[in-house]
Amino acid sequence: MALADARAICPDLSTRPADLAAEATALASLRRWVGRYAPMVARDGADGLMADISGVPHLFGGEQDLREDLQARLERAGLAATSAIAGTRGAAHALARHGGGVVGEGRLAEGIGHLPVTALRIDQKTAEALARLGLSRVADLIQMPRAPLARRFGPGLVLRLEQALGAQAEPVAAEADPPHFGVRMTLPEPIGKQEDVMAGLARLLERLCAKLALHHMGARRLRLDLRRVDRAMAQVEIGLARPMRDAARIAALFAKGVDEVDAGFGIDALRLSAPVVEHLAPEQIGGGHAVQSDDALADLISRLGNRIGFDRALRLLPAESLIPERSFLLVPAAYAPPAAARQPAPPKRMPPRPIALFPPEPITAASGHPPARFQWRRMSFTTLRASGPERIAAEWWFDDPMWRTGLRDYWRLETREGPRLWLFHTPQSPDWYAQGEFA
Template structure:
């Protein structure tokens, strides 16, 4: 059986280099990403120019600007960096199927039985480093028998002095320790430990098979993935390197620093298991169609997408899912790509409901000199549960009729959303309030279902409502026979009321500073049916107002 070999990939500048990929001009200037820690702003990831200027991660932003006046900053986007790391996760699958992510900036690959496919371990690490360099990424790699050793070698390779700030600098040692430096073994004086090859291109260290112990010995205790508090405690008692820990009695270490230290130590040297659990592959619904000759007719593009939609719907049906958001891409002869997004009113898996919406988007795609390839991607999918309508014949027919009616509304929302934008299509839902203008709320139609539980209320409500408009009438809570509104004189024929509505005292609403209202349903001699109310006065003076009209 092949011996276990673990490769750790660390991208120390991932956040900054993600910005450099989208803005290439940032590569020539010092760049840093900004992290917010409470009210303080600190430096996150740095590009190479900023690091050479003396900046370091975790530094306060104002101190970084004082050191480097030309520093450019961009906000750190953890969610986008996570997506970028997932893309690198898929790329690393070419070296081994056993890949796991270590957020926010690392990957780990189990290369057991795979290195011979790339020559040897040195050639594989060179290929990894070169491909990362081609992608504009800085990577540091470590290869060992255990995950802990590979993690440590990737971050604390030879020449890395980042751990010197934690007390591992030679000028901080006691004079007696420096006097004995010449008596140490050659690998403790900077030479190559047994079983450890020299550092390779791309900041790579490879620990030979069974050499995890000797490879870890000269590294600082921070390489064991310990908490900062534990690291400080170890350095305070003079245990600065992992080799110092390996020489100490285990019982005394466990008694003073806890079992966590021994567990990390055993995982690093291989005495305790530390499995690698790869993430489950993301299910992707993507199809593409290439052409021997460029196309440009709308009918050809429609036919191409129709073929891919049929394949997409067949796969969605097998998986029990429906597509909610589609992305249409056309790749042209001039090496450019144009795309359009399409959001559906609900998750569907039927081509006869998807293609009419795609046909509305195809004219917006620019063919240019010709299209070489079409690509269709289901960006967002949702699970669809099979529903069986059971019952007597009449109930089944009613349920089927209701479902067909809902499908027609959903298709209408999809067509309108394809032209106007899905966020422009809204519907009303009931809201928990007695205030007339707050008895409903506006919700997006594409992500909500029509409600049937509107509260039953015998109190009349107008068909049209607006903000209260002043009415000229006697300042009395009783309805008058004549009043003036919108520059016209009105006479009351019949009136029904009053209906007392009090303001929500726990909310500050400027429209209700006039205090409680008495609403009246008034029919005028001209046949108009108005909704008037008398405000009893609060922060504002009392008076009559008109707020709506009935059908």
């Protein structure tokens, strides 16, 4: 039904757009749950799951009981679902979308015979053509000879029919689970010494790094959960400046965190997981001078970031703005592209810029335009030379409180006392400020 028609019938109908991504995620988690019934579960279209339960039903007391168990659990979780069990994938698909139920062994033709032909996963055009010929039920198709059907409607219809009846094999293709990067270790006796925990960690890291290497991944964050004897959990989390799977280098970063953990009466289980991983292709080990230097620098950034915070180890990247404060970006070094990948700084064609920039500081006792004498930071200056003005207008598409005073006329002032300052004048609300210092 079109939305307009639905609104006409029920004016206060509330509607929400479909969130396909969220639905897919929900279906994926449901797929993991259905794993309790069968080893192989695959997604079936956007709204279904297909499980291969060969050899499973007797564990639940038969097919009927299995289906009832599944339905009861789904209902308890608040999910309205229809399920069907049949000998073939096609038949189960058709039945699940038309009321559900169980089709016994060898009774496929009767079980799905009463369903409309559209249940056979055929396209709209074929379905319409079949309806025009009066073939509306699957049972009508089953008795037809296959060769004329294939000649008239193409091989697709016959294939679907054969698949539903089991004459054509159609296995359940369960997709591979995404690899889980977590390893654990339970200890027969609790441990408390830092060296023991580090030794356990080294073993876990070895396994985790082997797994990461197998999947060509590198860890970006690592979490070590330590379970104490009294069931309390301690957690040590570290970040890495770039994806890494080198056990020895990672272990060194854990040392400080492990040192701070209170072991209480002892630790009897360790769990190491990598919540954030990134792709890391295999690399030539050893490498040249540049590679080793890069590695050592990344290690340094990891060490610094884990103590002072990764948002406090920064790199300066150029930005496209003429506003001095916004002409560069401070990006965490751990997430900044490596120097080689960055574009070289554009050639400087603008008037000289100061080496240090600070928030505008008011100039007092300014006389003249540009000021011939002024005071800044409680020091008096006499102007020797002034070059300017360079007018910079605010970016109107950003509301920057610092730029509410409007236009700025920047001057480079050389003082008799020595310092070369970057001053600006705001003509719209006349005042002088200092914002930078030149070399």
